[in-house]
Amino acid sequence: MRVAVDVMGGDRAPAAILQGCWDAAALLTPDDRVLLVGDELVIRAGLAASELSAEKLTQYQVIPTTQVIGMDDSPVEAVRNKPKASINVMCDLVKKGEADVAISAGNTGACVAAAQLKMRTLPGVSRPxxxxxxxxxxxxxxxxxxxxxxxxxxxxxxxxxxxxxxxxxxxxxxxxxxxxxxxxxxxxxxxxxxxxxxxxxxxxxxxxxxxxxxxxxxxxxxxxxxxxxxxxxxxxxxxxxxxxxxxxxxxxxxxxxxxxxxxxxxxxxxxxxxxxxxxxxEYGGAPLLGVGGYCLICHGRSEARAIKNAIRVGQQLCRSGVNQKIVERIARSIPGRE
Amino acid sequence: MRVAVDVMGGDRAPAAILQGCWDAAALLTPDDRVLLVGDELVIRAGLAASELSAEKLTQYQVIPTTQVIGMDDSPVEAVRNKPKASINVMCDLVKKGEADVAISAGNTGACVAAAQLKMRTLPGVSRPxxxxxxxxxxxxxxxxxxxxxxxxxxxxxxxxxxxxxxxxxxxxxxxxxxxxxxxxxxxxxxxxxxxxxxxxxxxxxxxxxxxxxxxxxxxxxxxxxxxxxxxxxxxxxxxxxxxxxxxxxxxxxxxxxxxxxxxxxxxxxxxxxxxxxxxxxEYGGAPLLGVGGYCLICHGRSEARAIKNAIRVGQQLCRSGVNQKIVERIARSIPGRE
Missing domain, CATH: 3.40.718.10 (Isopropylmalate Dehydrogenase)
Incomplete structure (x- = not known):
């Protein structure tokens, strides 16, 4: 699993978000990767202070961004006008196939808008x-x-x-x-x-x-x-x-x-x-079901624990292939009036 | 205060409703009257077993009805087709000025429909x-x-x-x-x-x-x-x-x-x-605000205590003249689009 984490989103960002990513280290299998999306200096300082082993550190990657969508920004406008914001870049990574899961504790509306716009809906799904x-x-x-x-x-x-x-x-x-x-x-x-x-x-x-x-x-x-x-x-x-x-x-x-x-x-x-x-x-993030890829939306007040648990839920979603099951079942369902 | 109580409505009717009326005896001032609306035989048997003093008994009056609206009856149809149902008769008493307060733990939809139809809305009020x-x-x-x-x-x-x-x-x-x-x-x-x-x-x-x-x-x-x-x-x-x-x-x-x-x-x-x-x-019934008179709707599972407390709330509503205040304020409010 490759998970892109929005380091800039949430009331306790970036500290609690980064701490959650370090706390998830023990959960990661050798193939797992954590893409840290946000201010490069902040993330590099966090990595240096993280006390992760050299081996574990290779599983973390920095994706620098230069804009931030605030908790009170208008979602649709922010997604359109801040292309380099962490939420947008995070969803772009899933869109381009460079990540399987996106996790953010930032502006929920912006997260939904960015995921819908970039990751699109799964085949047959009307609305996430x-x-x-x-x-x-x-x-x-x-x-x-x-x-x-x-x-x-x-x-x-x-x-x-x-x-x-x-x-x-x-x-x-x-x-x-x-x-x-x-x-x-x-x-x-x-x-x-x-x-x-x-x-x-x-x-x-x-x-x-x-x-x-x-x-x-x-x-x-x-x-x-x-x-x-x-x-x-x-x-x-x-x-x-x-x-x-x-x-x-x-x-x-x-x-x-x-x-x-x-x-x-x-x-x-x-x-x-x-x-x-x-x-x-304990339940980590809430999935935005129906988009092409996994997008987990965390509570704005998320602490490190919530982020760590969201990474765990991301692993569960990938391993169990929830999206494939959704696509199969939606294809077999009786079409309703739109 | 004259309160009309629907003896037939609620999961524990008529026993719990009648018991609530007897338990309210101590709350009644000499001018208060409790109109017991429902099956005459049941109410008379209840009165006989109530152990109320002869003096208190004079404050209770039987209003016989011959129909009952069930908890699952369609509200509008039941109100129309069962004119002698306790809920209808209870609201009729307020309409005719023979009661100030109506109390029912019966079918909520029927209670709302009967109160709106019979008691009408207060001047200026669009919907209760x-x-x-x-x-x-x-x-x-x-x-x-x-x-x-x-x-x-x-x-x-x-x-x-x-x-x-x-x-x-x-x-x-x-x-x-x-x-x-x-x-x-x-x-x-x-x-x-x-x-x-x-x-x-x-x-x-x-x-x-x-x-x-x-x-x-x-x-x-x-x-x-x-x-x-x-x-x-x-x-x-x-x-x-x-x-x-x-x-x-x-x-x-x-x-x-x-x-x-x-x-x-x-x-x-x-x-x-x-x-x-x-x-x-403890809060007794919930008032249907905006109708001409007081109508308290109790939970279907009401026990005697809830009915007693609803009678107490009915007294508070009458004494404080809530409806007059509502009419005055609505008249002074800025009219909105309907």
Whole structure:
């Protein structure tokens, strides 16, 4: 696997991104290569301080860039007007076949735009979608889309079901995933027109093990493996999850304080274990499914650990050939109205 | 206050609904009346077994009905075809001025449809919206709409901000609420066309203390008091909250088990306290804001406690004259495009 990492993107870039790349050294097989895309001086200084063995150092390569897309830049404009920005160069490397995986914790919109523009969509795929793994008591649930496409067509959701299923099998070991569509009630008549049309498409598609509408609460009940939704709703619930989980732990600690510091100390190991299980950083990046190559989008707040884990996920995606599976299944699926 | 309670609606009806009405007896002032709407035999048997004092019993009145709208009935058809159903009769009582508040844990869609049809909207209000109070570490946050209107216009969201603000002031003591619109990023350019138009309307409205876009995670950070969104997104995050909270507590208990049953026993009082604070049943029903009269929609799984609390909220709404405030503010607001 050759992975191109955007060294300049993310709230903790470049330090945390580079550290994540060094921490991934132990994961690399002899054929793996890490292409460090960004400011040359910064990267070379990082390499010098990295304490990697001479042998490992040969697996890292510097790809100098001179522009940076900021977290608040307008995605489409930035991609067009900053051709030498790390996000653009990173996607160019995949486009030219010089890298298999692109990883960035930078501007998500720019990353989606650059990947779509340069890597193009896989044959048969209408629109890419971002998939995330949500850890639940009953196991991982894949949600797609969480923000690439905020006003999708029904056909896009049908394809998200196929793509997210292939991804879930590769990284979370979910076979023949049960697929649901996020809506506001179990009955067929519930939901927007888009949801109703998408449901009909999925129900009629033998490649999808479709279980029907899923309500927000069902996601946590072990009844579904893949949940599809539009990118607006998906993005909101993704960030909502982050907020409510942090808020709940904050509340628990505050209540424990009232029982004395002993109670807090006793609960901390439990909390750490749970936090680790619910920690998005453990899942590395979220793939932009449906583009020609692998593109992993990391949280803007990613620490070194998230970057290291994204490199691991990149290896899993390449080894399991998720994109080939997606192309095969999309070709066999019933075409929907665009 | 005269409150009409749908005795037949909800997963635990009629027993839990009636019990909630008896439990509310202590809250009733001498002028308050509870109109029990439903099967006469069931209600009379309940009254006989209620152990209420003779004096309190005079505050309860039976309104016999002969039809029931099921949880899975199609809302609009059921409201039209079952004129003697408890939900319809309950809303008729408010329409005729015989009750001030309607409370139901039955079919939400039917409740919204019946209230809109019979109670009509308040002067100037385009569409009603359901508001819920979400407890957070930093205090209550009101979210509107959570399911009355799944494809709203920008003007509806602007009105939700005004109505939910008046409600928040009345039941949660939030003065001059900070209002945000739920979207997928802080920048103005983020969101659907509807969200962008609604944001512009709210920004230009002096009656709204508007703080801009709110992401899912910000809801839990103490930066916002009222969050407006379309009813599709709102309903999904409402149920999502329920699922993730239950799932997280389930996870905590399972982890504590590994530390032995002593750890579980020690944590239980903490958990109970937090659970109570995060418990939707404490907030009783969610008001359908914007209709002519008060209509509180309770969770289908409501226990007696939720019904009792809904009666308490009904009293608060009547006493604080929320609807008069809504009418005044809507009249002073800048009219938006319908």
């Amino acid at each position: 979608g971002i998939a995330v793994v949500l850890p639940t008591f009953y196991g991982p649930v894949v949600i797609c889309d969480v923000g690439a496409n905020i006003t999708p067509q029904p056909r896009h959701l049908q394809q998200y079901a196929i793509m997210a299923g292939a991804y879930g099998a590769a990284v979370a070991g979910i076979e023949n995933p049960r697929v649901g569509i996020l809506s506001i009630g179990e009955e067929d008549a519930k939901g927007t027109e888009m949801v109703k049309e998408a449901r009909a498409l999925m129900r009629d598609e033998p490649l999808i093990n479709f279980i029907g509408n899923i309500e927000g609460r069902d996601i946590f009940k072990g009844v579904v493996d893949v949940v599809v939704c539009d990118g607006f709703v998906g993005n909101i619930i993704l960030k909502f999850t982050e907020g409510i989980t942090e808020g709940l732990f904050q509340t628990i600690l505050a209540e424990l304080q009232e029982f004395g510091s002993g109670a807090v100390d006793q609960f901390k190991p439990v909390m750490k274990k749970i936090y680790a299980k619910h920690d998005w950083q | 919206g359901i508001a819920v109070v979400l407890p957070t570490f930093y205090g209550p946050v009101v979210i509107c709409d959570v399911g009355a209107n799944i494809t709203p216009q920008p003007r509806h969201l602007q009105q939700y901000a005004i109505m939910a603000g008046a409600y928040g002031a009345a039941v949660a003591g939030i003065e001059n609420p900070r209002v945000g619109i739920l979207s997928i990023g802080e920048e103005d350019a983020k969101g659907t066309e509807m969200v962008k138009e609604a944001r512009a309307l709210m920004r230009d409205e002096p009656l709204i203390n508007f703080i801009g876009n709110i992401e899912g995670r910000d809801i839990f950070k103490g930066v916002v008091d009222v969050v407006v969104c379309d009813g599709f997104v709102g309903n999904i995050i409402l149920k999502f909250t329920e699922g993730i909270t239950e799932g997280l507590f389930q996870t905590i208990l399972a982890e504590l088990q590994e530390f032995g049953s002593g750890a579980v026993d020690q944590f239980k009082p903490v958990m109970k306290k937090i659970y109570a604070k995060h418990d939707w049943q």
